[in-house]
Amino acid sequence: MKRNYVFIILVILVGLNILAWIAVYDLRPQGLEVTFFDVGQGDAAFIETPSRQQILIDGGPSSAILEKLGQEMPFWDRTIDWVILSHPEKDHLAGLLEVLKSYKVENILWTGIVRDTAEYKEWQRLIKEEGANIFIAKTNQQIILGKSYEAKPRKIEILYPFESLEGKELKDSNDSSIVARLVFGSTSFLFTGDATKSVEKELVLGPTPHNLKAEVLKVGHHGSKTSTSREFVEAVSPEIAVISAGKNNKYGHPHQEVLDNLAGVKILRTDIDGDIKIISDRISYQLK
Numbered sequence: 001m002k003r004n005y006v007f008i009i010l011v012i013l014v015g016l017n018i019l020a021w022i023a024v025y026d027l028r029p030q031g032l033e034v035t036f037f038d039v040g041q042g043d044a045a046f047i048e049t050p051s052r053q054q055i056l057i058d059g060g061p062s063s064a065i066l067e068k069l070g071q072e073m074p075f076w077d078r079t080i081d082w083v084i085l086s087h088p089e090k091d092h093l094a095g096l097l098e099v100l101k102s103y104k105v106e107n108i109l110w111t112g113i114v115r116d117t118a119e120y121k122e123w124q125r126l127i128k129e130e131g132a133n134i135f136i137a138k139t140n141q142q143i144i145l146g147k148s149y150e151a152k153p154r155k156i157e158i159l160y161p162f163e164s165l166e167g168k169e170l171k172d173s174n175d176s177s178i179v180a181r182l183v184f185g186s187t188s189f190l191f192t193g194d195a196t197k198s199v200e201k202e203l204v205l206g207p208t209p210h211n212l213k214a215e216v217l218k219v220g221h222h223g224s225k226t227s228t229s230r231e232f233v234e235a236v237s238p239e240i241a242v243i244s245a246g247k248n249n250k251y252g253h254p255h256q257e258v259l260d261n262l263a264g265v266k267i268l269r270t271d272i273d274g275d276i277k278i279i280s281d282r283i284s285y286q287l288k
Contacts, residue, residue: 031281032145032154032184036218037068038270041246041253042091045191045218046072047182049145049154055082057180057191059095066098068275078103082143083132084156085110086193087177088120091222100126109135109143109158112166113176136166137178139210145184154282156182159210160199174221175199181214185282190214190236194221200232212236215285216278219243219262223254223269230261240266240278240287247271 030050037044039060046069047055054073059065083105086092097119099105108127114120127134135141139162145154160179170176177193190212192200200220203210217238220227222245233241241262245253249271259267268276268287277288 031279032187033072034182034189034216034278034280035068035072036242036244036268036270036276037065038274038276039064039068039095039244041222041249041251042095043086043193043218043222043244044068044092044095045244047156048072049184053081053145054079055084055143055156056080056096056099057084058086058092058193059083059097059099061091061094063095063098065095066102069099069103071275080105082107082109084108084137084178084180085123086191087111087173088113088115088117088123089173089194090117090119092193093119093123097122097126100130105130105132107133107135109137109141109178111161111176111178112136112164112168113173114167114169115173116169136164137161138164145182154184156180159212160195160203162202162206172196174226177220179203181211184280187216187280187282187285188214189216189218189278190238191218192220192227194224194227196221196226197229197232200227200229204231204235214238216240216242217265219254219258221253222246222249222251223258224251225255225257228258228261233261233265238265240268242276243267243269243271245269245271 033048035046042060043058044060045057080103141158143156174194177195180191182189212235217236223243243254
């Protein structure tokens, strides 16, 4: 009898705990949240819309992404709407392998390029097992995050690559990186993967130049001097630049040349600031 009583009390406490979690989750800001995770020397950004649509862009170099997602998602939520892999290098890909093992992923967007690495082979195996909808990135694709007829749009638009790279093996996979622009009303974010200055030049001066303007720029290649040219920064005209890099990394990221090119822009760094969250209500944005 006593055991039954204790069991009932435990069930009630667990139920109250779950209700408390739900209440806290529902009280979160009802705007767009973009969190740039501190995952060391790598990239991972988590997007959540007011309707609770969740998009993960890259996963960093390790399983650290699971702890980060656990901070942003309630424990009962084991589904992610979209995973976007900018390019299949370990510092962007390895964490996604752990995500695929731990979460149900509905849709995957990536370039489909070929790499000869252990992480790439595991990625191929896991996405086949996952059964998600697979999309190969190319320019003019869109992921609609709200109603398509809204006056203030909510979408992720793919700016690069200009054509499908599926099945191609490139000498420098950094230049296969997906470049995507998130538009949420009057606020825009530009995600650049590890795209180098040559891609930036194509985006700025190409035959069909894209709208690169964004309030928030995710700086390319962790602040390496191979990316973030002065001309590209001028074209984007960001108010905030986010650099995702590891503490005391061996590459010396971010490079001083990049910091100089970003003069006048508010610079935030995961190696110094930790996780960086930006919330938008479609009219303005704030740092949290």
